Amino acid sequence: MSARPGFWRQVYDSVFRHKFGDTPRNRMLQITSNVFLHLHPATVRRHGLRLRYTWGMGGLSFLMFLVTVVTGVVLMFYYRPTAATAYIDMKNLQHEIPFGMFQRNMHRWGAHAMVILVWLHMLRVFLSGSYKPPREFNWGVGVVLLTLTMLLSFTGYLLPWDQLARWAITVGTNMAAATPFLGHQGPGAQLTGVTERTDVRALLLGGPQVGDAALLRFYVLHCVFLPLIASTFMIVHFWRVRKDGGISGPPATDSDAAAGRSGGQS
Amino acid sequence: MTEEHAKNHLWGRRDWLTALGWTAIAGALLAGTAAFGRLLFRRAPIEPPTQFRAGRPADYAAGTVSDRFVKTWRVFIVHENSQLYAILGKCTHLGCTPRWYRRENKFKCPCHGSGFDTAGVNFEGPAPRPLERARVWLDDAGELWVDVGQRYARENWGQPGAHVRVSAARERA
Ligand code: HEM
Ligand code: FES
Numbered sequence: 076m077s078a079r080p081g082f083w084r085q086v087y088d089s090v091f092r093h094k095f096g097d098t099p100r101n102r103m104l105q106i107t108s109n110v111f112l113h114l115h116p117a118t119v120r121r122h123g124l125r126l127r128y129t130w131g132m133g134g135l136s137f138l139m140f141l142v143t144v145v146t147g148v149v150l151m152f153y154y155r156p157t158a159a160t161a162y163i164d165m166k167n168l169q170h171e172i173p174f175g176m177f178q179r180n181m182h183r184w185g186a187h188a189m190v191i192l193v194w195l196h197m198l199r200v201f202l203s204g205s206y207k208p209p210r211e212f213n214w215g216v217g218v219v220l221l222t223l224t225m226l227l228s229f230t231g232y233l234l235p236w237d238q239l240a241r242w243a244i245t246v247g248t249n250m251a252a253a254t255p256f257l258g259h260q261g262p263g264a265q266l267t268g269v270t271e272r273t274d275v276r277a278l279l280l281g282g283p284q285v286g287d288a289a290l291l292r293f294y295v296l297h298c299v300f301l302p303l304i305a306s307t308f309m310i311v312h313f314w315r316v317r318k319d320g321g322i323s324g325p326p327a328t329d330s331d332a333a334a335g336r337s338g339g340q341s
Numbered sequence: 342m343t344e345e346h347a348k349n350h351l352w353g354r355r356d357w358l359t360a361l362g363w364t365a366i367a368g369a370l371l372a373g374t375a376a377f378g379r380l381l382f383r384r385a386p387i388e389p390p391t392q393f394r395a396g397r398p399a400d401y402a403a404g405t406v407s408d409r410f411v412k413t414w415r416v417f418i419v420h421e422n423s424q425l426y427a428i429l430g431k432c433t434h435l436g437c438t439p440r441w442y443r444r445e446n447k448f449k450c451p452c453h454g455s456g457f458d459t460a461g462v463n464f465e466g467p468a469p470r471p472l473e474r475a476r477v478w479l480d481d482a483g484e485l486w487v488d489v490g491q492r493y494a495r496e497n498w499g500q501p502g503a504h505v506r507v508s509a510a511r512e513r514a
Binding site for chain 1: 381382383386387388435436437451452
């Protein structure tokens with residue numbers, strides 16, 4: 076195509092608003108002018124790169140979330156959330172759908188890994204004291220994210236509709252029936268007046284026991300509701316890391332103070 | 342709005358409109374949330390039928406536990422001490438279905454190992470109470486009926502619906 080001489084230049088400039096020469100300015104522009112990269116800080120402190128400090132756990136947790144989102148959407152192409160179809164759909168995914176077994180196992184291992192990594196991430200934040208001011212709020216956001224991860228895992232557990240799934244959710248929701256004030260068998264149930272039909276167990280199951288209604292409820296929670304809420308909280312979480320001054324660092328020492336350095340804790 | 346006007350009025354027109362706007366938005370969000378909360382509980386709970394016919398008393402030999410209605414109704418029919426009663430297959434720990442082991446002469450829960458004797462009384466594992474019993478009765482034709490919707494905890498096992506006397510059944514038949 077022998078278009079006007081300036082044509083390809085114009086296409087190029089319409090996409091990229093900066094040059095690519097390896098200068099500090101261009102490197103920053105690559106980050107700040109790209110929607111997919113702009114979550115990254117334009118500059119990173121040296122200690123923030125030390126794997127021994129962060130363990131890379133938050134980032135790996137997020138990676139596992141992305142893995143479950145992608146493979147989960149793939150599974151949704153074949154999985155139907157009814158008591159009559161759920162189990163057979165899982166079996167067909169494994170034995171009849173090309174790469175179905177692979178996708179299902181990626182989803183399952185990714186989910187297990189996410190649960191483990193999120194706990195380790197929290198442990199790291201605790202051990203390095205990174206919950207201290209000004210990061211208390213982000214610790215709180217993290218607690219919500221941990222809860223959401225556990226809920227994602229719990230709701231996903233029912234979906235294969237095998238014996239393990241059904242009895243595990245039977246046991247789990249009966250434990251919910253013993254929640255203080257919210258469960259009909261819990262302490263304070265008289266005070267709040269919740270009954271077998273109006274307590275938190277009934278809310279989860281949508282019926283008297285684990286059946287079609289519960290499966291549909293868990294499916295919607297698992298595939299739409301919880302991932303959306305979790306994504307929202309992750310956006311806040313990552314944004315807050317930047318606003319709180321980037322990844323925390325070791326506290327200032329006496330020699331730092333003597334030398335007029337501020338240390339890493341900001 | 343002039344300086345003077347603002348001085349004489351604590352709340353100007355704009356302040357009122359702003360407050361009204363935000364109140365409307367907050368109200369709509371609250372109403373929507375409340376409506377969704379209510380939506381999650383049906384008006385009429387869907388509950389499967391609870392009564393079924395369990396055959397003739399003579400189908401249950403003395404001293405036996407039958408699990409033929411466990412798959413369909415989650416009920417064990419027990420014939421013991423010239424009584425017939427229906428034990429609900431729902432563990433009093435966290436609700437799994439125990440199994441009947443004839444050789445060991447006990448019900449055993451697969452989830453966390455609770456054990457119950459032929460009367461349904463717990464003797465091992467985490468279950469805090471004996472298994473409940475469902476209402477049983479004989480109709481005019483002498484057939485045994487069970488209603489899993491009516492349940493008897495141990496305190497009420499003496500009540501009429503908690504068991505039927507088998508000798509009485511023979512007399513009628
Ligand atoms: C957008 C995100 C997600 C979507 C669309 C999704 C979708 C699904 C679907 C359709 C299933 C049923 C098929 C199956 O059982 O494998 C499933 C199962 C499951 N999900 Fe997810 N999921 C998502 C995220 C997660 C996350 C974050 C976790 C846990 C941290 C998780 C944990 C599980 C578990 C444990 C199962 C059971 C897997 C199995 O037995 O094979 N999921 N998910
Ligand atoms: S549910 Fe039966 S022992 Fe826990």
